[in-house]
Amino acid sequence: MKKTVIVTGAASGLGKAIAMRFGKEGYNVVVSDIDKDDSEEVVKAIKEAGGSSHFIKADVSKKSECETLVAKTVEKFGALHAAVNNAGVSGEMALTADYPQENYEKVIAINQNGVLYGCQAQIPAMLEAGGGAIVNMSSMLGSVGSAQSVAYVMAKHAVVGLTKTAGIEYAKKGIRINAVGPGYIETPLLEVLDEEQREQLVEAHPIGRFGKPDEVANLVYWLASDEASFVSGSYHVIDGGYTAK
Template structure:
């Protein structure tokens, strides 16, 4: 569907789930993919799949909550291919479940550090690299919870609302400098973050919250993210795009 030949892309949180699906689609579409995640073995697995399918990729284990690691990740991408053109800031965590008045302080700080600061740290170094390359595109992975609330998930909801504001502001700043920046808002998706931590009964309950009667797949989110990265979306920046099975429609 897409042609990313000659492009270099960074995908964080790419060891599994949505990040893995995006990395695989970018690789299948001709991009050289820098596969990043905390999990070295997960990075290696995703890279191996891309290579087995005839694509180009390299692993780089990194913690998005560490600005020096994000700087090193971008430097690695430029060292590997000479330029950075595309980035997906996808890494994130769910956090504790508790009402605001009982939410653990350390859990709040961890979620904000990974989900919000991690996106900022990524863009802080990705954007100058893309300017050096003559332009590029970034997708920040938000959530449906970037636009609505969800009880007992205050840190996650706050972090994703903040990602939207950060995305819009950066998009305005770089709109005339050749760097497009958008965000994607998935509803509940079949990822290890979800399916490894919930019973089938709970998963069925979540599916019922979507008018389509099911949760999404990583590939469905990847299709939207890759479109936004592609030249087909050349007039789209600063936007928030939902892939939610109708979750936010009511």
Template sequence: MSELQDGVAIVTGGSTGIGAATAKRFADEGASVVVADVNVEDGEDTVAEIVDAGGEATFVEVDVTDPAEVEAMVETAVDTYGGLDFAVNNAGIEGENEPTSDQPLDNWEQVIDVNLKGVFVGMQAEIDAMLEDGGGAIVNMSSIAGQVGFPNLTPYVASKHGVIGLTKTASLEYSEAGVRVNAICPGVIETPMVEATDQASIEQTIAATPIGRLGEPSEIGDAAVWLCSEEASFVTGESLVIDGGYVSQ
């Protein structure tokens, strides 16, 4: 993926898990990376790992629900590295586990704000920068919960379905201008969010996954970087499911 060399990427939620793996993969391919997150300590650690390995990276503390902070994040990429070529809108939260009628409204609002509004606000700022730079590629992180329902996770499922809708619409609007927009729908990946789940639930998920294991963050990061590369130049508006066969059953 030589075309990624000297490119500039933003990864939100880049401190740990899928985001950190994606940021490192961009750096491995020669891109300069803005690692953006509310998690400062882990974000700075991710940047340090990239720099120690010979890559270029900068950390930006950002609340993806705040348009001013998101604009500042994009400005950091442009001012520090000269433009913006790639963006992975990965920041997200799961929220509380409750049946629909028992879901607290404040939980609904927080999950929708981070997972859906955060992607929308991110795309607005990123697309503007990419249009000024002649084009680019965006990957939005949805989920298998954007493909099917999951009991007791109404806000999360709604937000991840919404990410797919945003992705398809933006892809139609900006393809001719040279900006491709795709989504990834990961299955259950071995991340801090999943590790906080009780072991019985994890084992149940593994048993329900045809491949028979959890996914690795690097497997999602590899796909995100591929979608941003010229190898995926004819791919836009797609929602790529990477789940070990979970939703194929």
């Protein structure tokens, strides 16, 4: 049977690169996002490259939509074998004591609760399929702090904790659960930076550049593949040496 993967936040950036990589490897790729138009373009690109793909809209901050996403995936392709909980938002910049409540709740709802709800919906389906692999998208800020980003940093640390806990719980049941922590990656999110800001951030990476979406996609795919069969409950930073300092 052809394997099936769900990738959330797959309309652009890292999610798109990850979805394309799974499509290249022969998976049925469920592209999920709240952005229908861009998601349909990703589905089209996967199919034009010879792959199999389908779009299912879902807001991961709502548990019921995460459950529906999995149910529709199984209905469409028969089973679920892998999932990448990638959907996320960066949030506003503000000091901890001044952080706006509404934005805090949004960041936590998507970046933290969305990953939990995803896992809670995906795990039963994978148990039914006889096993599987989940990759949760944290950040290099899942292991270090960053001024004026308290909501984002809290959520990404929480994703690491969730991954370790669930990884322990389901390792003997055939489900491997791991987390990835990207540094600054060349995605549309960095387009807001001016040249001076870009240079400062590049200098913070010992490798001397930003990462590329495909580099993160390669790591995510490996963690979901049988080549990583002894890897579970772990957190893998891919940040050009940023957090090694």
